[in-house]
Amino acid sequence: MSVEEPKDVAEWKAHLDGLSGLELRDKAQAANSMQFVELLQEDGFSADDIEAIFVLIAKRLVANGQVPPFDGLYDYSELARR
Numbered sequence: 098m099s100v101e102e103p104k105d106v107a108e109w110k111a112h113l114d115g116l117s118g119l120e121l122r123d124k125a126q127a128a129n130s131m132q133f134v135e136l137l138q139e140d141g142f143s144a145d146d147i148e149a150i151f152v153l154i155a156k157r158l159v160a161n162g163q164v165p166p167f168d169g170l171y172d173y174s175e176l177a178r179r
């Protein structure tokens with residue numbers, strides 16, 4: 098996998114730490130779907146890993162001073178509090 102497709106949670110954290118502004122928000126919105134979850138499952142991520150990735154996305158949005166998007170599969174505001 099490439100840097101664009103992290104292969105574990107640590108690589109996801111590093112990838113997300115490099116995002117900010119509209120790029121971060123756009124990726125967070127695109128990821129917040131069952132299709133993205135299914136892609137992660139196909140790549141071998143466990144349910145715990147997938148949850149951790151969504152928590153990382155949510156926390157990165159908040160750290161970047163963004164109001165998390167409200168629509169989608171998961172509530173990023175709730176996940177950011179974990």
